[in-house]
Structure formats: structure tokens, C-alpha cells
Amino acid sequence: MLLDIRQTLFTNWHFMRWLRLGIGIFISVQAIQMHDVFSGFIAAFLLIQVVTNTGCCGASGCAVPTSKQQSNKIEEVEFDEIKPT
Numbered sequence: 001m002l003l004d005i006r007q008t009l010f011t012n013w014h015f016m017r018w019l020r021l022g023i024g025i026f027i028s029v030q031a032i033q034m035h036d037v038f039s040g041f042i043a044a045f046l047l048i049q050v051v052t053n054t055g056c057c058g059a060s061g062c063a064v065p066t067s068k069q070q071s072n073k074i075e076e077v078e079f080d081e082i083k084p085t
Contacts, residue, residue, distance in 0.1 A: 008053055021050045 024046035031039035049055065 009051060012053055016055075017050055017053060020046045024050060 024043050027039050027046065028043035030036070031043055
């Protein structure tokens with residue numbers, strides 16, 4: 001489990017993740033300086049999205065998809081013949 005958290009945190013850094021990190025840090029600094037709780041919640045929301053690599057749509061709903069490894073294995077398909085009576 002710890003390896004999965006590290007992998008999520010240290011891989012797949014794309015433009016939107018960097019943007020969320022920058023905006024989240026900026027808003028959190030402003031929230032601390034202005035003593036604004038609402039801005040703190042917004043900053044926490046953005047920073048949680050950065051850590052978990054998710055978007056606004058929930059669990060990887062808007063995240064950039066990871067590349068899948070394609071296998072050259074051909075799948076055997078079984079068909080059933082249906083005859084009219």
C-alpha cells in the first residue's frame with residue numbers, strides 16, 4: 001500500500017497537476033495571511049487533488065489516463081449458434 005501511495009505521488013506529473021499545486025500553495029499562503037477559513041478549504045481541496053492525482057470528478061475521473069501495456073495475445077471467442085425452431 002505504501003508503494004502505491006509513493007507511486008501516485010511521484011509519477012504522472014502533468015500540466016494540470018502542477019497548476020493545481022501552484023494555485024493551492026498560493027491560496028493557502030493567502031488564507032494564512034488573511035485568516036480566511038473558506039480560502040483554506042479551497043486550498044486544501046486543490047492540494048488533496050494534487051496528492052491523489054484526481055480531478056474534480058472523483059477518483060481519477062478527470063485525471064490523465066496512464067498508458068496501458070498492450071499484449072499481443074489473441075483472445076479466443078466462443079460463439080453459440082442459435083437456430084430458429
